[in-house]
Amino acid sequence: MQILSRTAAVLACGAVLAGCGGGAAADPARADVLTAGLSAPVDCLDPHQTPRTPNLQVSQQLVASLTDQDPATGEIVPWLAESWTVDDDATVFTFTLRPGATFADGTPVDAAAVVANLDDVAELGARSPLGATYLAGYEGATATGEREVQVRFSAPSAQFLQATSTVTLGLLAPATLDADPDGRCAGELTGSGPYTLDTVVLNEEIRLAARADYAWPSAVSTHSGPPRVGSLVFAVTTDAGARHGSLVSGQLDVDLQVLPQDEPALTGDGRPTLLSAPRAxxxxxxxxxxxxxxxxxxxxxxxxxxxxxxxxxxxxxxxxxxxxxxxxxxxxxxxxxxxxxxxxxxxxxxxxxxxxxxxxxxxxxxxxxxxxxxxxxxxxxxxxxxxxxxxxxxxxxxxxxxxxxxxxxxxxxxxxxxxxxxxxxxxxxxxxxxxxxxxxxxxxxxxxxxxxxxxxxxxxxxxxxxxxxxxxxxxxxxxxxxxxxxxxxxxxxxxQAASLGIAPGVDGVWLDSAGRPRFADAQVQR
The missing domain is CATH 3.10.105.10 (Dipeptide-binding Protein; Domain 3)
Incomplete structure (x- = not known):
C-alpha cells in the first residue's frame, strides 16, 4: 500500500474523477474500476477508531466481522464466525470461526487474532467512541481452541452479539494492531475483508485493490468469490453539484450522498438510479x-x-x-x-x-x-x-x-x-x-x-x-x-437515510444494516 502526497497523487492519477485510468478487465464491456464520490474528506481509515460515516464507508470494504446483520430482517448471520452460543445471562459468548479465512498479509483469522482485536478496541478507550460502548463491561477474551473464542463480560451484554456485526469490530491483522493509532488512521493497516488499501491520499482519494483470494463473504452477500471489480476508488468530492454532474456524465459510478433536489433526476431508463434506505x-x-x-x-x-x-x-x-x-x-x-x-x-x-x-x-x-x-x-x-x-x-x-x-x-x-x-x-x-x-x-x-x-x-x-x-x-x-x-x-x-446515486451499468451495490454501501458484489458494464 502506498501513501501519496497530494502532488504525487495528481501526477500518478491525473483527473481524480476519471478513475485514475484503471486497467480494463478481460471482458472489454466490463470495467475493472468503480469510482465512488465521497461527500466529505477521509481523516481516519481505522474502523476501530473512527465513528465518521465517510471514513467507515471506505473502511467497511477492508474488514470482515465475526457476524453480519441482514438489513431486511435484522437477523444476525454468520461471517467470519460460522456459529456461536450465548449463555443464559448474556455474559459469555462463544464463537466458532470458519476455516480458511486470512488477513491480507496471509496470516490466518484464528482465535488468537480475534482476541487481539477485541483487546485492541478495549485498550483504545476514548479513541474508540463506538467500540467503548460495544465492549462495555468487557472482562476479556480467550482462545479456547484454534478456531474457538470465548468472550466474557462482567454484566449482561444483550447488545454484544449485534455489535460483532459492525465495522467497528471488524478484524485487523495482528501486525496492524501493533502500529501507532495515528499511523493506522493514515492507512497503515491490513484487514480481513474483500479489498486492501492500494494508494491513500487523505482528503483527496483512497484507492482499494480487490483480494484475489477472498472467499469468505457473509451470509447476506450475493457473490461468493473475490470482488468482481478489481479497483475501487473513493474520490473526495465535497461539492454536491460536482458529484451529481460527474454521476450523470459517467465520471462517477456512485454518488455516496445525493441531495434531495437531485433525486428527481435519478429515474433509471438510461439515467442514474437512486439507492436509498433508512438508517437505524x-x-x-x-x-x-x-x-x-x-x-x-x-x-x-x-x-x-x-x-x-x-x-x-x-x-x-x-x-x-x-x-x-x-x-x-x-x-x-x-x-x-x-x-x-x-x-x-x-x-x-x-x-x-x-x-x-x-x-x-x-x-x-x-x-x-x-x-x-x-x-x-x-x-x-x-x-x-x-x-x-x-x-x-x-x-x-x-x-x-x-x-x-x-x-x-x-x-x-x-x-x-x-x-x-x-x-x-x-x-x-x-x-x-x-x-x-x-x-x-x-x-x-x-x-x-x-x-x-x-x-x-x-x-x-x-x-x-x-x-x-x-x-x-x-x-x-x-x-x-x-x-x-x-x-x-x-x-x-x-x-436519516442513505441516498446513493448509481450510474447506468452498475449493479450489485447494496446497503447493509447501517446504511453503508458494500461493493464486493458490484460489477460495472460500460
Whole structure:
C-alpha cells in the first residue's frame, strides 16, 4: 500500500474523477474500476477508531466481522464466525470461526487474532467512541481452541452479539494492531475483508485493490468469490453539484450522498438510479451542551424541543427520510412511536421561557438579566442539512430564541466539538440496536451534552443491555427515550437515510444494516 502526497497523487492519477485510468478487465464491456464520490474528506481509515460515516464507508470494504446483520430482517448471520452460543445471562459468548479465512498479509483469522482485536478496541478507550460502548463491561477474551473464542463480560451484554456485526469490530491483522493509532488512521493497516488499501491520499482519494483470494463473504452477500471489480476508488468530492454532474456524465459510478433536489433526476431508463434506505439508530438530534449555564436549565431545553415543527422539515429531506417519531429511528429494534412527546407547541415553549424569567426583547429575542437568549449550533460545512438548520433557527426565533448557525471546516469543527466549545451540536449515530443510545447519552459515553452526574437516564440506558427478555428490553428503551425527550437531553429532528446515486451499468451495490454501501458484489458494464 502506498501513501501519496497530494502532488504525487495528481501526477500518478491525473483527473481524480476519471478513475485514475484503471486497467480494463478481460471482458472489454466490463470495467475493472468503480469510482465512488465521497461527500466529505477521509481523516481516519481505522474502523476501530473512527465513528465518521465517510471514513467507515471506505473502511467497511477492508474488514470482515465475526457476524453480519441482514438489513431486511435484522437477523444476525454468520461471517467470519460460522456459529456461536450465548449463555443464559448474556455474559459469555462463544464463537466458532470458519476455516480458511486470512488477513491480507496471509496470516490466518484464528482465535488468537480475534482476541487481539477485541483487546485492541478495549485498550483504545476514548479513541474508540463506538467500540467503548460495544465492549462495555468487557472482562476479556480467550482462545479456547484454534478456531474457538470465548468472550466474557462482567454484566449482561444483550447488545454484544449485534455489535460483532459492525465495522467497528471488524478484524485487523495482528501486525496492524501493533502500529501507532495515528499511523493506522493514515492507512497503515491490513484487514480481513474483500479489498486492501492500494494508494491513500487523505482528503483527496483512497484507492482499494480487490483480494484475489477472498472467499469468505457473509451470509447476506450475493457473490461468493473475490470482488468482481478489481479497483475501487473513493474520490473526495465535497461539492454536491460536482458529484451529481460527474454521476450523470459517467465520471462517477456512485454518488455516496445525493441531495434531495437531485433525486428527481435519478429515474433509471438510461439515467442514474437512486439507492436509498433508512438508517437505524439515533435520529438526527440537536444535543445541548448542558455545561453552559443557559442550557443547564431543563426549561430552556424543553422550550427548544417544543418550538421545533418537525413536519415542516419534510420538504427539505431526502427520499426515505422523515420527521422523527422518537429518539431512535423507526427501523431500530425496540422502537415505539413517541410522537406524543414531540408535538410542535410554541405556546408551551413560550410558557416555559416565561416561567424561567426570559422575557421578549425589542427585537423579539428573549432576555434575562441583560443576557440575550442566543445559542450557537456548530456543524461541518460539508453537511447537507444546512437548510434544515436554517428552518429550525426560524422556528426557534418564533419563540424568542436566537440560533446562530456556524458551519465550519472539518478540522475546526472537530476541534471545537472536542473542546466543548459550542452550545448545540447535531448528531446521528447509526446502529441497528437500541443500545445505540449508550454511545451518546450516559455520562460515560461520547456525551456531547457534557453531563457530569450519572442519573436516572444512565440507569435506563444501561438496562437496555442488561436483559435478553424482549418485553423488559422494550420497556427500558421506552423509559430511556421518554427521559431523553422530557428532560431535553436531546431534541430529535428527523430520521436519516442513505441516498446513493448509481450510474447506468452498475449493479450489485447494496446497503447493509447501517446504511453503508458494500461493493464486493458490484460489477460495472460500460
Amino acid at each position: 439508530g439515533i435520529v438526527y438530534t440537536l444535543l445541548p451542551n448542558e455545561s453552559r449555564p443557559v442550557l443547564a436549565d431543563p426549561a430552556v431545553r424543553g422550550a427548544i424541543g417544543a418550538a421545533v415543527d418537525r413536519a415542516a422539515l419534510s420538504p427539505l429531506l431526502s427520499a426515505g427520510e422523515r420527521p422523527a417519531t422518537s429518539a431512535i429511528a423507526s427501523t431500530t429494534p425496540g422502537w415505539t412511536d413517541r410522537s406524543d412527546l414531540l408535538q410542535h407547541d410554541p405556546a408551551a415553549a413560550a410558557r416555559l421561557l416565561d416561567d424561567a424569567g426570559w422575557r421578549p426583547g425589542a427585537d423579539g429575542i428573549r432576555e434575562r438579566d441583560g443576557e440575550r437568549l442566543e445559542l450557537e449550533l456548530v456543524y461541518s460545512a460539508t453537511e447537507r442539512y444546512g437548510s434544515v438548520y436554517e428552518l429550525v433557527a426560524q422556528q426557534l426565533a418564533g419563540v424568542g430564541i436566537a440560533l446562530r448557525l456556524s458551519p465550519l471546516d472539518d478540522a475546526t469543527n472537530n476541534a471545537r466539538q472536542s473542546a466543548g466549545d459550542y452550545d448545540l451540536v447535531s448528531w446521528a449515530v447509526t446502529r441497528a440496536d437500541p443500545s445505540v443510545l449508550a454511545s451518546v447519552y450516559p455520562v460515560q459515553s461520547a456525551n456531547p451534552q457534557r453531563r457530569t452526574t450519572p442519573d436516572e437516564l444512565d440507569a435506563q440506558v444501561a438496562a437496555i443491555s442488561s436483559t435478553l427478555d424482549d418485553a423488559r428490553r422494550a420497556a427500558a428503551v421506552d423509559a430511556a427515550v421518554g427521559t431523553i425527550i422530557d428532560a431535553g437531553h436531546g431534541v430529535p429532528l428527523f430520521e
